[in-house]
Amino acid sequence: MHSHYLILGASHAALSAVAAIRMADTDNALTVVAKEPHLPYSPTVLPYVVSGRSDPARIALADEAWFGERKVDVLRGTGVAGVDPVLRRVRLADGRELFYDKLLVATGARPFVPPVPGLSALPFHVLRTLDDALALREAARGARRALVLGAGLIGSHAAENLAKAGLEVTVVEREPRMLPAYFDARAAAIIERRFAEHGVRVLTGATVRTAERAAEGCRLGVENGAGWEALEADLLVVGAGVVPATDFLAGTRMDGNRGIPVDDDMAAAEGIWAAGDCARVASFYGGPPVVGGILPDAVQQGRVAGQAMAGDPGRKPYAGAIPLNTYTFFGHQAVSVGVQDLPGAETHRCGDPAAGRDLKVVTRDGRLAGIFGIDWPFDGGVMWELILRRVDLAPVMDRFLADPQDTARTLMSKLWR
Template identity: 50%
Template sequence: MDTRYLVVGSSHAALEAVAAIRMHDPDGSLALVTRDRHPPYSPTVLPYVVSGRSVPESVRLRDDRYFTANRVTYLPGRALVRLRPEHGTATLSDGATIAYDKLLLATGATPAIPPIPGLDRAAYHVLRTLDDALALRSAIATARRPVVLGGGLVGMHAAENLVEAGAAVTVVEMQPRVLGAYFDPIAAGLIERAFVAHGARIVTGRRVVAVSREDAATRVHLDDGDTLTTDLLLVATGVKPDLAYLADSGVAHEAGILVDDGMRTSVANVWAAGDCAQARDFLTGRPILNAILPEAAEQGRLAGMAMAGDPGTRSYAGGVPLNTYRFFGHHAIAVGTVPAGAADHLRHDAAHGRYLRIAVADGRLHGMFGVDVFFDGGVMRQLILRRTDVSAVIDRLLADPLRTGRELMSRMWK
């Protein structure tokens, strides 16, 4: 088959690219190939499928009617296995070859399984696909002593689900704190405190040295000699792009596919976006994997515009870490980073568990992090991207980030 546009993947980056292409080119042939058999969904929603809060039927981001109305040839259940940019062809797992004019790789990431002896022979869950979520959901019902490897967002979400289901959960994180990619020790401490208050056990700074099986139980051996016996093991130690299809393709990649500020790869007519792409970090300028939903959507949009030749195409502003996290009715929000040498402005109401940290360097806002202190993350992201000097308003920003941020927004970009 021949197509003008070929998009591989079916989550946020791919879907935004499709929307952007159709915004500018309503007619060019467009095929969407994805290894998933389910209608498009977000990996981010999966913890809510595990908890039962979301039902699989309601999490679809697009339906057949959308693909028909937008003249998209939707090809689920087919993975990309080989890429031949010199011929402009992509070979799929069903043996079919598609000839494309312009290709977007938005193939996402798969769980990174740590090289722990015995893990490959143990039964464990991961949480990246809807099928994973459904399997974990049914396992939760009978699990009594689950162990979660990894205190990232996926692990912590799943741990909360397990706590709510009445299980005695242990989270093992090899870093000194949970959610270390987003939160500092005080914020992480507040989050850990909530988990402990709900009966979970958080083990940080510990490495799993081996996993063994005995009868129905799995034993997790830690580097301090402790052993955890579990009836449900969830491995949530991060994700990494699966780029086997790039072999001999000439597309430059490190951990992810290297892209420029136009989401172009090193090869003509091939773009990449989302969790599989390694794009410029806003702060350091170096190419990084920043596998978060808002960046995937932004990169997909930019790639789609560029592929369609939309004259409104912009240059990528650079990745900014960005996340929100809800736990036991509390919330935590992280926007930006804390660069070396940054001045810290904090307030911590330990009694009520409220915490706000603002990182400023050279007078400019670089990061804002809160636990149970709400602020408009999207506004703060803009202030960071605009390299806004906040030195004159820092006291107000700390005391009242909501009103101050909104005032700055209204003043600066009405």
């Protein structure tokens, strides 16, 4: 079987690429290979499936009709076994072979399981697929005490949901604070305090050294600055980050767990593009390339890749990854856009940590480099655009720091309305 466009993966990056391709090319055959049998969904929604807030039957990002309108063939429920870039052939796990002219690898990521002795022999939960979420939701019903490894977004969401479900929850994080990728110590302290108020024990700067079975379920030996501690639980969740899901590229020069290196068209090799959590891209701020691993980037990269694959003359090169995310916890909102620090950057701080509100603004040469808020109103998307456009904030800096939301909106009206 041959398809002009072949897309491996069916989440944000893949769907965004499908839309972009069909804007420029309505005719050539397009096939999407989805590993899971489900309709496409977002890994980001899974904590809400666990908590019961999202109905698993109503989370599909696209349905058969959506694909039908775009003349897309979807092969669901089959993984990828291998790619031959020379013959331009993909071998599927079920033995079928697909030939392509243009291939997009958008297979995302899989959970990273830390190399703790004994851990892999224990029953534990991860949270990357819908089946994972349904299993965790089921397991939480009968459990009493939960241990969550990792206080990134997945681990933190899981911990909150399990606590709300009535479990006694402990979170173990290797870094010295929660959500280290998105917030600094002062902001993380506010988040950690909310967790403590809701009865969640958060151990930061703590490393799991041993893992073994115990009467209740499992027992982990955790080392932190103060010493060792043994923690027992009947539910173990591993949320220690993800690695690109690109095993099927073994033997090609895109091999490896560090993401597929791509250029600013998301091109990885002759006839091959990559986007989303499996791609290694340039950082907007310079320095070594990064694997973004965030939903907004997956959408953006998928769009760039799709436009490049279809030869869309209106395409714009990928501007480089900017870390950004939103995090809601126990009814509070945290938004993180940009980087915490840069050489030569200035940090402006205001807020009221005691009341749980915080704002940090990082600028360099009068340009916004990052903005981080907890229960502080500003528009993440407008801030992102200010960073991307390198807008000079110097003339309005005082106003910006006093009222980032309205000042940025005024700038927006002038610059890109």
